[in-house]
Amino acid sequence: MIVEGAVLAIPRANIDTDQIIPARYLTRIDAAGMGEHCFDGLPDCTALLASRPGASVLVTGENFGCGSSREHAAWALTGRGFRAVIAPSFARIFLENAYTNALVPIALPQPVVDELARADRIAIDVAAQTLRADGGEPIGFELDPLRKQFVLGGGFLPYLAAKIPSVRAWEAAR
Amino acid sequence: MRRSLFEKVWDAHVVEELPGGNALVFMDLVVAHEITTPPGAIAIERDFGDALYDAGRIVAMLDHVAPAKDTATALQAQTVRTWAKRHGIRFHDIGDNGICHVLVPERGYVTPGMTVCCGDSHTCTLGAFGAFALGIGTTAQAGAMLSGCLILQRPKVMRVEVTGALPADATAKDLALTVIATIGFRGGTGYVLEYTGSAIRALSMEQRMTLCNMAIEAGATTGIVAADATTAAYLAATPSAPASWTAQAADDGAEYAATVTIDATTIAPVVSWGTNPGECVPITGRVPDDADAASLAYMDLRPGQPVRSIEIDQAFIGSCTNARIGDLRAAADVLRGRRVAVPTIVTPGSQAVRRQAEREGLHDVFQDAGALWTHSSCGPCLGMSMGVLAPGMRCVSSSNRNFPGRMGEGGRVHLAAPAVVAASAILGRLASPSEIAAASSPLVPA
Ligand code: SF4
Numbered sequence A: 001m002i003v004e005g006a007v008l009a010i011p012r013a014n015i016d017t018d019q020i021i022p023a024r025y026l027t028r029i030d031a032a033g034m035g036e037h038c039f040d041g042l043p044d045c046t047a048l049l050a051s052r053p054g055a056s057v058l059v060t061g062e063n064f065g066c067g068s069s070r071e072h073a074a075w076a077l078t079g080r081g082f083r084a085v086i087a088p089s090f091a092r093i094f095l096e097n098a099y100t101n102a103l104v105p106i107a108l109p110q111p112v113v114d115e116l117a118r119a120d121r122i123a124i125d126v127a128a129q130t131l132r133a134d135g136g137e138p139i140g141f142e143l144d145p146l147r148k149q150f151v152l153g154g155g156f157l158p159y160l161a162a163k164i165p166s167v168r169a170w171e172a173a174r
Numbered sequence B: 001m002r003r004s005l006f007e008k009v010w011d012a013h014v015v016e017e018l019p020g021g022n023a024l025v026f027m028d029l030v031v032a033h034e035i036t037t038p039p040g041a042i043a044i045e046r047d048f049g050d051a052l053y054d055a056g057r058i059v060a061m062l063d064h065v066a067p068a069k070d071t072a073t074a075l076q077a078q079t080v081r082t083w084a085k086r087h088g089i090r091f092h093d094i095g096d097n098g099i100c101h102v103l104v105p106e107r108g109y110v111t112p113g114m115t116v117c118c119g120d121s122h123t124c125t126l127g128a129f130g131a132f133a134l135g136i137g138t139t140a141q142a143g144a145m146l147s148g149c150l151i152l153q154r155p156k157v158m159r160v161e162v163t164g165a166l167p168a169d170a171t172a173k174d175l176a177l178t179v180i181a182t183i184g185f186r187g188g189t190g191y192v193l194e195y196t197g198s199a200i201r202a203l204s205m206e207q208r209m210t211l212c213n214m215a216i217e218a219g220a221t222t223g224i225v226a227a228d229a230t231t232a233a234y235l236a237a238t239p240s241a242p243a244s245w246t247a248q249a250a251d252d253g254a255e256y257a258a259t260v261t262i263d264a265t266t267i268a269p270v271v272s273w274g275t276n277p278g279e280c281v282p283i284t285g286r287v288p289d290d291a292d293a294a295s296l297a298y299m300d301l302r303p304g305q306p307v308r309s310i311e312i313d314q315a316f317i318g319s320c321t322n323a324r325i326g327d328l329r330a331a332a333d334v335l336r337g338r339r340v341a342v343p344t345i346v347t348p349g350s351q352a353v354r355r356q357a358e359r360e361g362l363h364d365v366f367q368d369a370g371a372l373w374t375h376s377s378c379g380p381c382l383g384m385s386m387g388v389l390a391p392g393m394r395c396v397s398s399s400n401r402n403f404p405g406r407m408g409e410g411g412r413v414h415l416a417a418p419a420v421v422a423a424s425a426i427l428g429r430l431a432s433p434s435e436i437a438a439a440s441s442p443l444v445p446a
Helices: A046-051 A074-079 A092-100 A110-116 A143-151 A155-170 B003-010 B036-048 B071-087 B102-108 B121-130 B140-149 B174-182 B203-218 B229-236 B293-299 B324-335 B351-359 B361-366 B418-427 B433-438
Strands: A001-008 A057-060 A084-087 A104-106 A121-125 A130-132 B013-020 B022-026 B029-033 B058-061 B090-092 B115-118 B134-137 B149-152 B156-163 B193-197 B221-225 B258-263 B270-272 B280-282 B314-317 B343-346 B394-397 B412-413
Touching: A001 A046, A057 A110, A057 A121, A074 A092, A084 A110, A084 A121, A084 B324, A092 A104, A092 A143, A092 B140, A092 B361, A110 B221, A143 A155, A155 B013, A155 B022, A155 B036, A155 B140, B003 B134, B003 B193, B003 B221, B029 B071, B029 B102, B029 B140, B036 B071, B036 B140, B058 B071, B058 B102, B071 B090, B071 B324, B102 B121, B102 B140, B102 B203, B102 B351, B115 B121, B121 B134, B121 B156, B121 B203, B121 B221, B134 B221, B140 B149, B156 B174, B174 B203, B174 B258, B174 B270, B193 B203, B203 B229, B203 B324, B314 B324, B314 B418, B324 B351, B351 B361, B394 B418, B418 B433
Parallel strands: A001 A057, A057 A084, A084 A104, B029 B058, B029 B115, B058 B090, B115 B134, B156 B193, B156 B258, B193 B221, B314 B343, B314 B394, B394 B412
Antiparallel strands: A001 A121, A121 A130, B013 B022, B022 B149, B270 B280, B270 B412
């Protein structure tokens, strides 16, 4: 799986999920329509967001996705066309939500992220766990080996469904 | 091997080790509310024949926007209502409801040693009972309802020892904010915070819940406190009075990945000045000289400004952090016989809390003071209903998040304990309860 596209850099730390998708949009019973409101809660960013229409790789600051557990944040980002987020660190729940929604979460040291924030386009080989910025040298990154499967092939709920017999056996023996 | 309390609970629930350091972890209880549950419930119905692992392990309620405010939120509520009915899931509809993290413990649904998850980040509140309780996303919650399990990376454990005793004017909220300021707003990421020490043992269950509630605000997976006689007494007084549970504690000499010690005697009432809960100072203090520029700009403050000079437009006493009966009593003690100077909303954490408050006459105290006394809901805490801020409005709040826009687009939030919120409501600026107590005469004629 190759993710390739224009970069949107938002070099701020601690962008929480309320800024990614404010609560006033959490009124649906499905994931539809969230992309329209992606980053509606981020102060002073209208021009920045408009400057990179069609960006699919987000490069941002540490602790991205902190705060509310709302998976709507992942839905808003994918709905807006993002397929990968590169940051020095992620909040736990956001990280889990990113994987289950095939939004590739790439954690890299701050100096590398700073460098990538200046790139125009980034190409990511998810299976090989490498990326290239503007055709430069490949940079390796780590992914959770189990959750990587859910990015490459989906199937988070089917994976759990297949575990049900062993869960029942475990519970019976408890 | 000597184990921490968290490790004991975790080990007792691992069904299977999975690749990459993951584990399949059994969930004793799944809590479901109307904002995050519907897409997962619908996915299970559509793709898995509507089969739940065990409907008896789910409890559902309406809390975030309850009752519904428009067609869209009515559809969310109705989706959860019909789904719960179809499966025979314990369900708390409006009138019998409350904020999930208030209702679940008060009904006795959580006991020591349990695992609990909910599509809500403040599920960590329930760690107060010696349970492993954590917030997760909608799809993970659906997975837990489908298979009984979560897939989790085993968190590290940070021992947070709080020695000594809290001063009389300091609260669990001040302790919670101090913990965040001490370890850092993201300093708990990848950890469970295991709270211990004499100051923790002295806390009531409500106070332990306030403390654990804010573990997520340090980025932690959850917080946990060992069950003791205080826990037992609380559980015995709940409607379901669970009989069978075993109190567990960390082994002596258990090893922790990190340890932090906080001296409770140094804790003072604090208030947040910035845009994350780690940005807080004592109520008698000033906005820091090295304050983050973006936070200052959003909050419209300057470095060195005394926080008690900050004027407010609204006050909110509510949320899963500070809307239990003890919190309402603390706020009422400050408001009794006084008048609020700004619009003030008091929203009990559950309908049961509301009824108890009314039995004690607290609703009269609040309304005599000019505050709005509401039914239970999350309300303005998340800027969805019942007191959303207008751009530029400044609110002092007993809730847990002061992120930009949290209580309404462009709104500014200062987090504090209920008594500080009440004092601030009276004076129309951030204020310490001691300023009210010191006033020579009531601010309103009797
Ligand atoms: S009161 Fe606020 S923080 Fe607590 S569950 Fe409700 S919205 Fe979330």
